[in-house]
Structures are given as C-alpha cells and as structure tokens.
Amino acid sequence: MKARDPRKRRSGQAARPEALFDVLGLGCTAVDDLVYVSGYPPADTKLQVNRRERHCGGLTATALVAAARLGCRVAYAGTLGDDPESAFVLETFGREGVDTRHVVRRRGPRPVQSVIVVDESAGTRTILYDVSGVDGAHSRLPAREIIEASRVLLVDRFGVPGMIRAARIARAAGRAVVADFEYRQLPRFAELQALADHLIVSEGFACELTGARDAAEAVTQLWRADREVVVVTCGERGCWWRDEASTEPQHLPAFHVAITDTTGCGDVFHGAYAAALAKGLPLAERLRMAAAAAALKATKPGGQQGIPTWRALQEFLRHVER
Numbered sequence: 378m379k380a381r382d383p384r385k386r387r388s389g390q391a392a393r394p395e396a397l398f399d400v401l402g403l404g405c406t407a408v409d410d411l412v413y414v415s416g417y418p419p420a421d422t423k424l425q426v427n428r429r430e431r432h433c434g435g436l437t438a439t440a441l442v443a444a445a446r447l448g449c450r451v452a453y454a455g456t457l458g459d460d461p462e463s464a465f466v467l468e469t470f471g472r473e474g475v476d477t478r479h480v481v482r483r484r485g486p487r488p489v490q491s492v493i494v495v496d497e498s499a500g501t502r503t504i505l506y507d508v509s510g511v512d513g514a515h516s517r518l519p520a521r522e523i524i525e526a527s528r529v530l531l532v533d534r535f536g537v538p539g540m541i542r543a544a545r546i547a548r549a550a551g552r553a554v555v556a557d558f559e560y561r562q563l564p565r566f567a568e569l570q571a572l573a574d575h576l577i578v579s580e581g582f583a584c585e586l587t588g589a590r591d592a593a594e595a596v597t598q599l600w601r602a603d604r605e606v607v608v609v610t611c612g613e614r615g616c617w618w619r620d621e622a623s624t625e626p627q628h629l630p631a632f633h634v635a636i637t638d639t640t641g642c643g644d645v646f647h648g649a650y651a652a653a654l655a656k657g658l659p660l661a662e663r664l665r666m667a668a669a670a671a672a673l674k675a676t677k678p679g680g681q682q683g684i685p686t687w688r689a690l691q692e693f694l695r696h697v698e699r
Contacts, residue, residue, distance in 0.1 A: 398476065399449035399655035400441065400648075401527035403514035403543055404535040404557075406455065407435030407489035407506070408462040409680055411640070417496045417503065427497065433469035434680035435489055436533045436557045437513075439641045442473045443648025443670060448687045449655055452527070454479035454519040455536065456512040458486040469681075479519045486512040493640055495678065500636035514539030525550040528655040531647065532573065533557045537565050544572035553605070553654055557647045561586060571601075575654065577608040577647055592617040596626040606660060610646060612639070616668065620660055629664050632672035632697065641680030646671040649690075669694055 411430045418424040433442075437455065445451040453475055457463035459482065466488050470477050491506040513535025524530060530547040532540045532554055544554045556573030558566075559582050570576070576599060578586070583595035592609040596617045599607045608618040615631040649670035653663035670690055677683025685693065 396528045396655075397450075397523065397526035398452045398528070400444040400451045400529045400531060400651045401519075401524065402437040402441045402451075402453050402531040403455040403519075403539060404437035404531065404533035405435040405489060405511070405513060406433070406438040406453070406457065406466045407491050408432075408465055409434035409491045409493050409640070411493045411495055411638075411679060413495045413497055413678070415496075416498050417494060417501070430679060431465075432679040432681055433466050434491065434641060434644075435466075436559070436644050436647070437531055437535075438466060438470070438488075439644035439680050439684075440531055440557065440648030440651060441475050442469075442681050443645045443674075443684045444652040444655070445474045446684050446686050447649060447652040447666075447670070447690065449652045450476070452476035452479060452523075454481070454515075454523060456481040456483070456486045456515050457488065458482070458510075459484055460487045462488050462490060479523055481515045481518050486510060495638050495640070497637075500639065500675075502638060502640050504640070508535075512536055514543060516542065519543075521546050525552065527552060529553045529555055529651045531555050531557065531651055532569065534560050534563055534566065534569070537563055537569055541565060541569050541572065544569065548572055548574065553651075555647060555651045555654065557644065558582060574603065574605045575608075575650070576604060576606070577610065577650060579643060580609050580611045583609045593626040593628070608650075608664065610643060612642070616664065618660075618664060629668060632669055632693075634672045634676050636675045637683075638678045639675050640678075641684075642671040642675050644680065645674040645684055648684075665694070666690060669697075 413427045487510045494503045516539045524546045555575040580592040587598040589595035606620040610616045617626045646667045650667040653666045673685045674683040
C-alpha cells in the first residue's frame, strides 16, 4: 500500500526546510481524577473507593505524550491559564519532553477537569467532565511559521476558530492534519471537519455524525476524495478504514490484551498514528502501530501511564508475530 510521506512536499509546492516539530497540538488538555472501584455503583447507593489517582489527560495532551514517547519531536501550543491545573499539565509535558515554548498563557483559561470512575472488575470507565473555562486553540497563535514547520497537526473541537486557522495553514503547506472529534454541536464544526485529511473518530461518534448503522458504513459516508484516510475505531473490535487506494472499507482487528483501564486509548491511538505518520510509515504500519499502542495503554491504569516507548511497542509487535 503506497502512502504519501508527510515529510515530502506535494505537487506544485515549494520544498520546505526540515520540520521544527514532528507533531504539533493545540487543543484539549485535562486533569483527570481517577476513582477506582470494584464495580460501578447503582443509583442511591454508597461504595467504598479502592484508591484515587490524579493524571494529566485530554484528547490532544495524551496524543502528544504518546507521540513523544514514540520518539517524536512534539509541541503543545494551545491556551492555558495561571491556575494549579494548568501548572499540573505543563509539569507533565515537561517530564514527557513535550515542548511548551509556544503555549499561550493568560488569566482565565484552564484544562478540562474530569472525574473518571474506573470499574476494576469490568475494565470499563465512566467519565464525568467539566469544560467550563477551556479555550484550546488560540484564534491567532501560534505563528504561521510554527504550523508550517510541523509535519503533523493534531486538531480537536476545542477552540474551533483557531483550529480552522491552523488547519488551513497546515493544508496549504502540505502538512498532514490528524483529527480527533467527539462532539459536533459547535459553530463551524463542519468547516473544521472538512479540513481533516486524516480523520480518525470513534464508532459512536461516526454513526452519530453520519446516521450510519455501523463503522464500515460510517467510513464509506465519511470518505472524501481530498482525504488521505478515514478511520473509525471500535475498541476491542478493532477499526475500519479506507484510503484512496481502496474502494471498500477495510477491517483491522484489535490486539488482545488483559484490560485494566481503557481511559485514553482513543487518544493514544491518535498520537501513535500521528507519530508513525511523521516518521513516513505507510498506512498499514501506522494503523498497526496505533492499535498496538492503544492496546498496551489499556493494560495500565490512567490515561497515560501505559503509553509505550518506541522500543516497548516494537517488542510487543515482534512478540505478536511469533
């Protein structure tokens, strides 16, 4: 399967210098307070908590950490505030090697705040989130030069006007735009969605967006000739996808692992895909790496603790092939 290398220019465009960043993200960061219980409680009952943990999370933040652990040069250039939660996110980025020199800091904005109830017996989680005060992408920043010098741009639904600006700049420069959407009731969302040439969404959202009955049908409806690929993820049932070389949706099974916590698996899928794309790997390898990284993440608690390094991911894939 032939894939377009994001490190190479498109036809008719001038060659650009070596990228400053492999993956650039502007959107959702979060502070997740995880509560672990033996089973999800019914209404009007009391249940003892087994343990509590605090982690950095969020669609874009987790994807960036995944790309960084897989050896990419990664930057976050969205908006954060002067609150303790913003400081927690920046501290996490610092430990993970995510460049934050272009973060927009001002009074007021803050990360998403989430309480995640993890059912340890079932390996499932319920997310309760608060998005008040969340800005995401700035409407005028980062500078055009930063976007043009990044191989892959990650976009989500936080700060839609800024996301549209950044995606337009990236597409005009021949850079890849990888999208992670889970909510559509926003002004100009359709405009932003149209700018994503690597559209990766969950089955539930894809079916809501298109009215399709299942993931395969949703892939067909979301496919456009100006896209590189459409991927619809289905958790433990793998994913369905289509690119310009295929005429029908294709299925990739998931890797089977002992699940501890599925928090952040979709975000890790996006980050690993973006990392593989920035490395110039063909689509089949990108999807396989993304699925493997998400599976490995599910074996550990929290949204980021189980994200593998490049070496751990390759070892897992070699073991699977034996």
